[in-house]
Amino acid sequence: xxxxxxxxxxxxxxxxxxxxxxxxxxxxxxxxxxxxxxxxxxxxxxxxxxxxxxxxxxxxxxxxxxxxxxxxxxxxxxxxxxxxxxxxxxxxxxxxxxxxxxxxxxxx
Amino acid sequence: xxxxxxxxxxxxxxxxxxxxxxxxxxxxxxxxxxxxxxxxxxxxxxxxxxxxxxxxxxxxxxxxxxxxxxxxxxxxxxxxxxxxxxxxxxxxxxxxxxxxxxxxxxxx
Numbered sequence: 001x002x003x004x005x006x007x008x009x010x011x012x013x014x015x016x017x018x019x020x021x022x023x024x025x026x027x028x029x030x031x032x033x034x035x036x037x038x039x040x041x042x043x044x045x046x047x048x049x050x051x052x053x054x055x056x057x058x059x060x061x062x063x064x065x066x067x068x069x070x071x072x073x074x075x076x077x078x079x080x081x082x083x084x085x086x087x088x089x090x091x092x093x094x095x096x097x098x099x100x101x102x103x104x105x106x107x108x
Numbered sequence: 109x110x111x112x113x114x115x116x117x118x119x120x121x122x123x124x125x126x127x128x129x130x131x132x133x134x135x136x137x138x139x140x141x142x143x144x145x146x147x148x149x150x151x152x153x154x155x156x157x158x159x160x161x162x163x164x165x166x167x168x169x170x171x172x173x174x175x176x177x178x179x180x181x182x183x184x185x186x187x188x189x190x191x192x193x194x195x196x197x198x199x200x201x202x203x204x205x206x207x208x209x210x211x212x213x214x215x216x
Contacts, residue, residue: 029177
């Protein structure tokens with residue numbers, strides 16, 4: 001590609017970043033739909049919101065994928081931690097809501 | 109879909125989450141390749157690493173996209189803040205490296 005003036009080059013890069021961000025937002029929406037279902041399942045079956053073994057597996061896998069894709073594995077791990085914190089916040093809320101429903105169904 | 113036992117249902121959901129995470133990691137790798145180029149351009153042309161106007165536009169746009177996709181707009185904004193912090197860290201390093209090269213090219 002011929003050298004573009006700096007402002008045109010910046011606009012070109014930002015347009016691609018905006019496209020990637022739109023894709024990321026849609027994938028994150030899809031991810032939370034799935035983790036929401038996990039949360040409902042965990043609340044219904046009494047499984048705890050956090051699962052350290054599963055999280056350890058995810059960290060190992062994502063670090064490997066990041067490395068292969070040219071992404072800093074440290075950043076990939078930080079990203080997963082960021083997502084998992086949000087997911088556990090959701091699961092804990094679902095659990096409290098499920099406990100609340102059970103308590104209100106007890107004879108007083 | 110017929111009701112699966114809870115553990116099979118959990119495994120099914122987690123397999124989809126793992127696929128989504130692999131896609132996220134690859135998109136993030138691509139995003140950082142682009143922001144890396146932005147960083148090189150900014151360092152070369154003397155533009156500052158952070159750009160508050162651009163970030164404000166990104167926040168507004170991503171919150172709207174999140175809302176349309178069924179993702180909490182607050183979370184989308186937190187996610188962008190998380191990404192931008194990492195990008196600024198990279199840009200600042202590139203700027204320091206460029207400044208270091210210029211300084212070493214000055215006659216002593």
